[in-house]
Amino acid sequence: MTQSARYHHGDLHDTLLQEANTLLNEQGVEGLSLRKLAERAGVSRTAPYHHFRDKNALLCALATRAFAQLDALIQRQLDTAASEPDIQAFVIEYLRFATENPEQYELMFGRTLWKSGEPTAELKAIAYRSFRHYAEGLSALLQGRLPVGTDPLRVAQASWATIHGLCRLTIDGIYVNQEDMEAVSQQAVALIMAALK
Amino acid sequence: MTQSARYHHGDLHDTLLQEANTLLNEQGVEGLSLRKLAERAGVSRTAPYHHFRDKNALLCALATRAFAQLDALIQRQLDTAASEPDIQAFVIEYLRFATENPEQYELMFGRTLWKSGEPTAELKAIAYRSFRHYAEGLSALLQGRLPVGTDPLRVAQASWATIHGLCRLTIDGIYVNQEDMEAVSQQAVALIMAALK
DNA sequence: GGGGTTATGTTGACGGTGTCAAGATAGCAT
DNA sequence: ATGCTATCTTGACACCGTCAACATAACCCC
DSSP states (O other), X not given: OOTTTOXXXXXXHHHHHHHHXXXXXXXXXXXXXXXXXXXXXXXXXXXXXXXXXXXXXXXXXXXXXXXXXXXXXXXXXXXXXXXXXXXXXXXXXHHHHHHHSHHHHHHHHSHIIIIISOOOHHHHHHHHHHHHHHHHHHHHHTTTTSOTTOOHHHHHHHHHHHHHHHHHHXXXXXXXXXXXXXXXXXXXXXXXXXXXX | OXXXXXXXXXXXXXXXXXXXXXXXXXXXXXXXXXXXXXXXXXXXXXXXXXXXXXXXXXXXXXXXXXXXXXXXXXXXXXXXXXXXXXXXXXXXXXXXXXXXXXXHHHHHHXXXXXXXXXXXXXXXXHHHHHHHHHHHHHHHHTTTTSOTTOOHHHHHHHHHHHHHHHHHHHHTXXXXXXXXXXXXXXXXXXXXXXHOO
């Protein structure tokens, strides 16, 4: 039986995720429909429903994969970091992750999944694990350099917000050009580090 | 002729914008459709097309109105600011603007308008005017307190990114709870201000 | 191997969406 | 009064997510 004529696809689950990623990068989440996906996988409109409960579930699976990459990046860059240049390097890497896959980043953090739809338990888990890794890595890095009474969690939240906000402004195309992005981030890191003894 | 039976609505343009705002706050941008809007205004499906070129144009008009409010807030809070507590107050006001109208804020800065659709010239204008007002206000405020060689524009971009990122994380429901938001912002402002002489 | 259970894939249908085309109506200026 | 133009209408089209009902194949147990 030929590959194209067989009734069962064989690996539709992964094929769908892969095609979804392609379509996401090509056209953004707006242009990602289950029907297009099914067609690209050479399968009928409703076949995907045997592998994902609904569109939200598929998008959550996609975002979960992306978070796994980001989590790996965080651990790789932050666990070996010791000085300000290391932090700068981490931030640059983070920004590149976001700007090289803007649609993916939007999906990971946007309200499509976190508000409009209900995020999967799996997605929540890895998203918060990523933040925990960041917070722990940063705390270790700034050990003894924070002013007394400064909650490391708050510093982690504030600094993530800065990086995240920069990503958002850049990939959404407002206020920060991609060429300026790294300069802005360097300024931000320098300012914060200057405040630490 | 009764109000409901007349052929011409009379003030459909503004009615649409008003209903759109209501629907946006109630159901988010996902739940905002031109057809619902038309029905609420007591008019047929395609009537709105005589007042807005397409859905994108209507959303841009909505966002433009919202930017006018934000712009007013910026000027009100920042032009009279002189010290760190004033900055804290401004940030708090900004955060409240975003968290009290999360769907509106999402629309203003989200990629729905800035990437997927083409932002109106009008929208672009007021969005950038708002940022300029912020940058100018902040520069005046920090006059002479920035380390030499520090570009005020970069500081404006970095600090806006911080505030914006905090808003995004909070209203998208990830990493920052609404109760923690103000504490995080205070930490961020304190850190940055500590770096300035 | 035969037969039943389960996983997977199919077509048909429903209500929703944005938007275009063509025609109806009303206001307004000449 | 007549014609122009703004406004509003119905009809239609191509999409979309998703449910129900049915078809096929794989797999497991006897």
